[in-house]
Amino acid sequence: MDSYISPVELENAYRLINHGPTVLISAAHRGVENVMAAAWACALDFSPPRLTVVLDKTSRTRELVEGSSRFAIQVPTAAQLQLTRDLGTTSLVTEPCKLVDSGVELFYIDGYEAPFVAGCSAWLACEVIVEPHNQKTYDLFIAEVTGAWADRRVFQDGHWNFENAEPQWRSLHYIAGGQFYAIGEPLRAQAKESATAGA
Numbered sequence: 001m002d003s004y005i006s007p008v009e010l011e012n013a014y015r016l017i018n019h020g021p022t023v024l025i026s027a028a029h030r031g032v033e034n035v036m037a038a039a040w041a042c043a044l045d046f047s048p049p050r051l052t053v054v055l056d057k058t059s060r061t062r063e064l065v066e067g068s069s070r071f072a073i074q075v076p077t078a079a080q081l082q083l084t085r086d087l088g089t090t091s092l093v094t095e096p097c098k099l100v101d102s103g104v105e106l107f108y109i110d111g112y113e114a115p116f117v118a119g120c121s122a123w124l125a126c127e128v129i130v131e132p133h134n135q136k137t138y139d140l141f142i143a144e145v146t147g148a149w150a151d152r153r154v155f156q157d158g159h160w161n162f163e164n165a166e167p168q169w170r171s172l173h174y175i176a177g178g179q180f181y182a183i184g185e186p187l188r189a190q191a192k193e194s195a196t197a198g199a
């Protein structure tokens with residue numbers, strides 16, 4: 001594991017995807033590893049931290065997630081733009097060499113089953129909370145976050161620090177047809193006395 005990767009308290013894990021980035025979802029089952037891009041990933045709860053992802057039935061990654069009940073979410077960087085696009089436009093179903101061709105580098109963290117993608121800015125280990133109706137009808141998977149890490153060059157003390165990191169660390173935000181935005185400038189709103197903590 002890269003020495004810049006630092007653990008993130010689980011109570012702050014939601015912050016790794018609270019800004020709505022496009023993510024990479026990785027999973028492994030019975031010796032098969034895979035990664036796909038996903039724009040539809042969302043924080044769901046603080047404690048325990050939970051999130052949702054939409055995994056289409058055609059994706060091979062979904063099969064691995066259903067088989068292992070584990071997956072990892074990672075936040076790719078602007079430097080990984082092409083990698084993110086490639087992992088989202090090729091399928092292991094039709095392209096057995098998808099991972100090699102994309103050049104993606106995977107690593108493992110002791111105690112976690114799913115592979116993680118190197119070079120990202122944040123990683124969340126997830127365990128599926130099995131909800132067959134949601135999965136079958138809406139392709140919607142709910143998961144609990146069981147581990148979280150971030151690269152301290154861009155996430156420190158529980159907060160993103162995009163404004164002071166190199167531009168290649170910015171997160172990607174997908175529209176359609178290969179068009180992404182990198183996260184923009186920080187804007188800080190004033191807190192009201194009645195505001196809830198952390199909001």
Ligand SMILES: Cc1cc2nc3c(=O)[nH]c(=O)nc-3n(C[C@H](O)[C@H](O)[C@H](O)COP(=O)(O)O)c2cc1C
Nearest residue numbers: 036037038039040055056059060061088090091092
């Ligand atoms: C930027 C981007 C975002 C995507 N978001 C999602 C998503 O949220 N859910 C989904 O099921 N597919 C999404 N896709 C499509 C999958 O990544 C794509 O079907 C991929 O080829 C699946 O790979 P696999 O079959 O090897 O698992 C997205 C694709 C791109 C390029």
